[in-house]
Amino acid sequence: MRVYKAVTVFTTLFAVVTVVVGFALLDLATDRARAALSEIDPVLALVGIALILGGAAAYAFSTRFRAEGMGKPKDDTDEDSDNG
Structure with a gap:
């Protein structure tokens, strides 16, 4: 997991x-x-x-995948969907 995060960060830096x-x-x-x-x-x-x-492609692929703990997806909510 740690290596994955490092690769993602440095790929984004490389792309920019x-x-x-x-x-x-x-x-x-x-x-x-x-x-x-x-x-x-x-x-x-x-x-x-x-x-x-090349930088745009590297950025697109580096931000495509997320490991656990690397940010919250937009679809996640803090509330339960059980409104009953």
Whole structure:
């Protein structure tokens, strides 16, 4: 359980850092979206987009699964469903 939580936390951290670096590379490749089409570095732009997509996928999968004690599902309630 402890390893699972650590993997989830570090995967989320990795995903966030990857997305930020991807946007930074995309920004660098397009010169803050001011560069003419002929001045854009396509390889750097594609690497940035790939990092953004990879980080988004890692985040989606890292938040998909929860172990016991890692937060409360929305459907759980503190009250009994027995209103009788």
